[in-house]
Amino acid sequence: MVDLKQMERVGIQLVRPDGHLTETGRDVWERMPEDRKRAFYQWMVQVRLFDRRSVTLQRQGRIGTYAPMEGQEAAQVGSALALGKEDWIFPSYREHGVAMVAGMPLDRILLYWMGRVEGNRAPEGVRVLPPYVPIATQIPQAMGAAWAAKMKREPSVAVAYFGDGATSEGDFHEACNFAGVFRLPVVFFCQNNHYAISVPFSRQSAVPTVAERASAYAIRGIQVDGNDVLAVYTAMEEAVRRGKNGEGATLIEAVTYRRGAHTTADDATRYREDSEVREWTEEKDPIARYERLLMEEGLLTPDRARKWEQRCRETVEAAVKEAEAAPAPPPSHLFAHVYKDLPPELVRQRRQLTGGDETHA
Amino acid sequence: MVDLKQMERVGIQLVRPDGHLTETGRDVWERMPEDRKRAFYQWMVQVRLFDRRSVTLQRQGRIGTYAPMEGQEAAQVGSALALGKEDWIFPSYREHGVAMVAGMPLDRILLYWMGRVEGNRAPEGVRVLPPYVPIATQIPQAMGAAWAAKMKREPSVAVAYFGDGATSEGDFHEACNFAGVFRLPVVFFCQNNHYAISVPFSRQSAVPTVAERASAYAIRGIQVDGNDVLAVYTAMEEAVRRGKNGEGATLIEAVTYRRGAHTTADDATRYREDSEVREWTEEKDPIARYERLLMEEGLLTPDRARKWEQRCRETVEAAVKEAEAAPAPPPSHLFAHVYKDLPPELVRQRRQLTGGDETHA
Amino acid sequence: MPEMTLVQAINEGIRFSLELDPSVVVLGEDVGKNGGVFRTTEGLWDTFGDERVIDTPLAEAGIIGASIGMAVNGLRPIAEIQFMGFIYPGFEQIVTHAARLRTRTQGQYPASLVVRVPYGGGIRAPELHSDSTESLFVHIPGLKVVVPSTPYDAKGLLLAAVRDPDPVIYLEPMKIYRAFRGEVPDREYEVPLGCARQVREGEDVTLIAWGAMVPLAEQAARILAKKGISCDLIDLRSLYPLDEKTIIGSVKKTGRAVIVHEAPKTAGLGAELTALIDEHAFLWLEAPVTRVTGFDVPVPMFALEDDFRPNLCRIEEAVDQVINF
Amino acid sequence: MPEMTLVQAINEGIRFSLELDPSVVVLGEDVGKNGGVFRTTEGLWDTFGDERVIDTPLAEAGIIGASIGMAVNGLRPIAEIQFMGFIYPGFEQIVTHAARLRTRTQGQYPASLVVRVPYGGGIRAPELHSDSTESLFVHIPGLKVVVPSTPYDAKGLLLAAVRDPDPVIYLEPMKIYRAFRGEVPDREYEVPLGCARQVREGEDVTLIAWGAMVPLAEQAARILAKKGISCDLIDLRSLYPLDEKTIIGSVKKTGRAVIVHEAPKTAGLGAELTALIDEHAFLWLEAPVTRVTGFDVPVPMFALEDDFRPNLCRIEEAVDQVINF
Ligand SMILES: Cc1ncc(C[n+]2csc(CCOP(=O)(O)OP(=O)(O)O)c2C)c(N)n1
Ligand SMILES: Cc1ncc(C[n+]2csc(CCOP(=O)(O)OP(=O)(O)O)c2C)c(N)n1
Ligand SMILES: [Mg+2]
Numbered sequence A, B: 001m002v003d004l005k006q007m008e009r010v011g012i013q014l015v016r017p018d019g020h021l022t023e024t025g026r027d028v029w030e031r032m033p034e035d036r037k038r039a040f041y042q043w044m045v046q047v048r049l050f051d052r053r054s055v056t057l058q059r060q061g062r063i064g065t066y067a068p069m070e071g072q073e074a075a076q077v078g079s080a081l082a083l084g085k086e087d088w089i090f091p092s093y094r095e096h097g098v099a100m101v102a103g104m105p106l107d108r109i110l111l112y113w114m115g116r117v118e119g120n121r122a123p124e125g126v127r128v129l130p131p132y133v134p135i136a137t138q139i140p141q142a143m144g145a146a147w148a149a150k151m152k153r154e155p156s157v158a159v160a161y162f163g164d165g166a167t168s169e170g171d172f173h174e175a176c177n178f179a180g181v182f183r184l185p186v187v188f189f190c191q192n193n194h195y196a197i198s199v200p201f202s203r204q205s206a207v208p209t210v211a212e213r214a215s216a217y218a219i220r221g222i223q224v225d226g227n228d229v230l231a232v233y234t235a236m237e238e239a240v241r242r243g244k245n246g247e248g249a250t251l252i253e254a255v256t257y258r259r260g261a262h263t264t265a266d267d268a269t270r271y272r273e274d275s276e277v278r279e280w281t282e283e284k285d286p287i288a289r290y291e292r293l294l295m296e297e298g299l300l301t302p303d304r305a306r307k308w309e310q311r312c313r314e315t316v317e318a319a320v321k322e323a324e325a326a327p328a329p330p331p332s333h334l335f336a337h338v339y340k341d342l343p344p345e346l347v348r349q350r351r352q353l354t355g356g357d358e359t360h361a
Numbered sequence C, D: 001m002p003e004m005t006l007v008q009a010i011n012e013g014i015r016f017s018l019e020l021d022p023s024v025v026v027l028g029e030d031v032g033k034n035g036g037v038f039r040t041t042e043g044l045w046d047t048f049g050d051e052r053v054i055d056t057p058l059a060e061a062g063i064i065g066a067s068i069g070m071a072v073n074g075l076r077p078i079a080e081i082q083f084m085g086f087i088y089p090g091f092e093q094i095v096t097h098a099a100r101l102r103t104r105t106q107g108q109y110p111a112s113l114v115v116r117v118p119y120g121g122g123i124r125a126p127e128l129h130s131d132s133t134e135s136l137f138v139h140i141p142g143l144k145v146v147v148p149s150t151p152y153d154a155k156g157l158l159l160a161a162v163r164d165p166d167p168v169i170y171l172e173p174m175k176i177y178r179a180f181r182g183e184v185p186d187r188e189y190e191v192p193l194g195c196a197r198q199v200r201e202g203e204d205v206t207l208i209a210w211g212a213m214v215p216l217a218e219q220a221a222r223i224l225a226k227k228g229i230s231c232d233l234i235d236l237r238s239l240y241p242l243d244e245k246t247i248i249g250s251v252k253k254t255g256r257a258v259i260v261h262e263a264p265k266t267a268g269l270g271a272e273l274t275a276l277i278d279e280h281a282f283l284w285l286e287a288p289v290t291r292v293t294g295f296d297v298p299v300p301m302f303a304l305e306d307d308f309r310p311n312l313c314r315i316e317e318a319v320d321q322v323i324n325f
């Protein structure tokens, strides 16, 4: 295994922005199965196309406000591919890539952004919680899920996904602290995309990295190049291994960038320089870099790339169709899952809503 | 000035438990005015006698549940004596020593523990807020007061006093983080007395010191021997100087011990070993150590010590008398300060309580 | 049948829960070695060990957030918050997540957990230890809120709450933790959530109370009985869901209602009860529903707490008022 | 007189406050360079600089705690919480401290500050962005709670709130941020806290609403007028303190009341209003006070939000009901 300890705090990079492997990167690469190498690429492309399509759907008024994640594909795909079915994912609202890789059907993700609560529910066996909108609140919960796994002696980790802004919330602190004290198998995966809406990370934190905050909790802290899918995967794999081995929690900071606006309701030009966006888009793109590597390594050709893109587009289109065709539940669905059994006042309210039509939703 | 930077993380000690000065301690001592040297002693004795008397008063049913602080005199007196009238104090419920030194009359402190809200109000010019009972909530507020001072270009710091347990709360994190980001003139003064009620610090934090948490916020962190009044004073003086100089916040961890129970309602034998208590009482007592130093330095004689003790007892007795004689406000006092002007419903409620007697409280 | 205090009965309830269901865990500040600051968890740490009775760091959002995560992953947490005045740091986790997770996940993760919270005043506790903000939780759809006022109910409600599929806020009236003893069966039994307890039957006026206000209302009812006024006294037990049938039925019988609670009046639970009665028994009402409550002031420090809290005199006055309206 | 939207009027109110009083500061997430996610603070950062219009880290307890400390040390903070659903991490600071500091310090530190909070639904916002939990704050003694529903009131209430000696929760109904324009004087003026606005005079039924429910109730009143039912419509504006005189006076006139709010019904502010009316106008009531509210379910995601929220039809039905009781 790669000795990540050495690389802590400096930011791990295995694939350079120009697509070349670092020395350690080469080691990792040699030992990596080919289908995994392909999977990185395939998922990243799929995620990006899904994301772009979603932005368009929002513009067309076919879904509601949407949180784009373009630019963060490596961080999401790389980390999610290191997880097993037994692991828990507590995502924020920007983790469509993670959710997809973990087995969340694309149409459900779309349903969520259509304002449909059914989009929150993962299929059986997919341990993805719904998006957590109130910042940082998922972090203590992931910690608790990890704690339960530890108590039940189940080899599984729980991962909390969150942004750089989330590290300012008390919930982040409390969760990290519990994780340290109880040595819990939890991974705190922070995508530092440099902004919390308009607020730059420098106004979020006086220390330059998220990773170094780990030292306040005696948990492992690692900073990785979040646009390097190989590095992210490797860091996550190690964190998962440590968690399952009883070595406790890891805080991973994946340094990345969201290319687009915070959400489709946001205007990022108000607070970001064009040049900055350009730099991240043109020089540090996670997919371009990896594509170059694959081509150089002979695992991808322009033709196969085009074909894959085509296939992804079809997958996404099918999902859009499915989501749009999903029959809307009746208004009484409001009452469907509030309690296991409805109290009398709620029965009355449901009747009021349905005008007496008591069919269950 | 002593170079505190060097001593960070190791715990500053200037007076050894046996009452001898360390080398640096000697430097500090030589430059310290005599009245200050006496003040340390005088206040510590006064504080301890007040504290013991309060415990007795509680046993006699003359005050309510009380939070004793015996053992923490050096931490409280040393830190408070380093503050000026322009500085703000946001204390917890155990900071009677701090409050006294800052100018809070003893009878008001007693009134507070008699369940009388009038005990909360500091005299004009004494910038001591009421005790903060919900753990850690005073920390963001001290940070805000410091921020205001900075904006108003006033050379003043705000000090948040809190315990080791408080460092687990989100409020601690958020306040430290703001302080780092905005470089605020605030001092986070943590008395690590090893327990949060029954919970030992090892269950509160996986890192062995509170001070090292400062590094997560790019603020200065110092660990001092909290039973060494000279060290505490010196650390606090430096933190105040830095704050007023625009150098930002300091987190001071004063390592100390509460000899008694958490409150008079607590039974500390349930969770602490006798031997541990004995060690702190017999070997590390803050007053004994300093008394020895003063005697050796020729600044104190047993006779003067007795006289001072006598005087303190009288002061405390006078305060007890005054507090017990303080006329109880009428029930309508409940309504006296809820709003600047009472809304109609509250006027009605007050009338209901007083049976129509509308005299203002 | 053994006689116990409320505290002992709660302890029994927790002990039974731990014994009966290996997925039950207890967590909170000082609940372990110390047995809880009120001794509610006394002896449990010794019996069930550090992994099932857990002293946590001092962080309420952490405690409740962790509990939700545990519930998601198959445990049944009983979280303790030391006093109601200290639940607010965990408020977001309760309101935003515990209450909504069942809906948000369409039944997949129902956040079945119990949050135990000592509440209310009357014990000369230090400042800020005497809050009674039950109505905040009653307003949040997805939560259930219960309060025992007898040792029997304390154990039975606790066992029911732990098994309840929904998140339950279990409030413990500190004032009567040790005020009296009552019979508590030494076996497993449940007091179902959502059911009030008819404490006393009467014809002239309905008295509604819960927690520490129940013995007070009982005393008032006894005094009033001597004056020839008979009270129908209801101990709500379940603040959400409300036992509408018992409440409305009683008011239809008596035509008058007095509600007694410790919390401030404005937007307290008394308001909801009044509105409920108004909605369902309007034509039966002979007088306005009257609330005897804490005043609309911050819960005072203890020197004035007796003036703040409902007392016999205020209850009698209110009953007089509705009778002679 | 210039015509503005509600958002613009709030912006004006903040701008005036900053200009008139050098101790006023604005702080919150994205309030600076970005001008607020709703553009409520647009342009203020450019004008008043980074020290008076402050982008803070993402931490609500920090924001509100800092504001309290600032108020203690002589500033007048206007804190922004981005959405009501995100105020809960700061709940403890509001409930335990802002609300009680005047009492606790016997008038020495009154915590004079304003917390601005966009609230309510109806704009197809993402999940958990549409809470309307005003009653939680109304229940806490020591706080004031206001909601404008017109641009005129928005500016006037804001100026009044900033100068008010007590802590004020200033709620902003997002749905009508830009729904219409209204005249807003280009000068300093205050709309006093504690006073309702009589929107429309009528004889048959009292309609009580606030925030985004006001235009809806107005519309209902217009429709009902055509059916020959005349509504006395009250825009509360001040949720605490309540303008009892206006409310009670109206109900005494009409004998009937319908309350409209977005929040869930149980223990919502409608309950308090019902109880208040019951208490003071019992003998005038011809029908139960009726509540048209959000249902007692977690505020839904937007696909079902129209079904959750009060609508014209439900208001008309309720009025019909109380008229034909
Ligand atoms: C508790 C809370 N406060 C405020 C918000 C509003 N808000 C939504 S996203 C966001 C910024 C989050 O930034 P970050 O954590 O860096 O994640 P990113 O959006 O960059 O992925 C804010 C302030 C919220 N959702 N929850
Ligand atoms: C938010 C909150 N949670 C719980 C409590 C109950 N409580 C009072 S003191 C205390 C322990 C505090 O320990 P520490 O911070 O170390 O201070 P110490 O008492 O040792 O001075 C606890 C848990 C409280 N007051 N506030
Ligand atoms: Mg970010």
Ligand SMILES: [Mg+2]
Pocket (backbone or CB within 6 Å): B163, B164, B165, B191, B192, B193, B194, B195, B196, B197
């Ligand atoms: Mg301590």
